[in-house]
Amino acid sequence: MEPVMEIRQVTKRYPGGRGIADISLSVNKGEVWGLFGPNGAGKTTLLKILTGLSLPDAGRVSLFGHDIAQQFAAAMSKVSCLIETADAYGYMSASRNLKLAARFYPALPKGRIDEVLELVGLAEYREEKVSRYSLGMKQRLAIAAALLAKPELIILDEPTNGLDIEGIVWLRGLIARLAKEEGTTFLISSHGIHEMEQVCTHACMMSAGSVIGQGSLAQLTGGGMTLEAAYLSAIQHQEKGASIVHA
């Protein structure tokens, strides 16, 4: 197993006392991790720390063997993330937006923009202004931008926002294909356990700032229960002061 991400005892408290406490997680190459939990569980807080958008009060994160606090550029060099907003310039076309994003990656092969537009199903709308796009199309464009540099780790915060059922099925297919064919690793936060369960190989379940269960889907769902049932069972364990961790 090739380690991609190591999170060790990460804690962050906001004024008022909410936040996340003592989160540890190990992610290996090619795994697709779902980060599940209700509103306020702490998913976005954790993702922001993992991508350097926020600093933890305690704990360490390393990506591809590089500590993000000490070697940020090296740690993030193979990482792409889509967190909170899927912003693009509305007065520009999709292709122009991607050309702007591509300036950050001087080594990008020619034709990569066309390739990602094709991958996300926007090729025929490439010259349309993004202001005319639906929410789902904007989300696809944000995913295209995240794929541009062929990242080895992709971190997605609520990527199904704005996608209809067809879009969700498409996204699951894309994630599964990239993980299988290119060994891309994913960490995907979602409220929708049902939506993402089918594509995840592993899950980290959070509630009220803590991890209440984590491991491979097979471990978490044991004798064939759904991940949702496993989550509800983990909540009951948490109420009794325990968590379900499969190392």
Ligand SMILES: Nc1ncnc2c1ncn2[C@@H]1O[C@H](COP(=O)(O)OP(=O)(O)OP(=O)(O)O)[C@@H](O)[C@H]1O
């Ligand atoms: N800047 C902040 N200041 C104070 N409290 C905050 C701040 N950001 C988040 N919180 C609180 O920390 C907790 C975790 O929030 P976070 O946004 O990480 O949860 P989440 O699981 O991503 O929720 P959602 O699914 O609604 O996006 C919540 O109780 C939230 O109110």
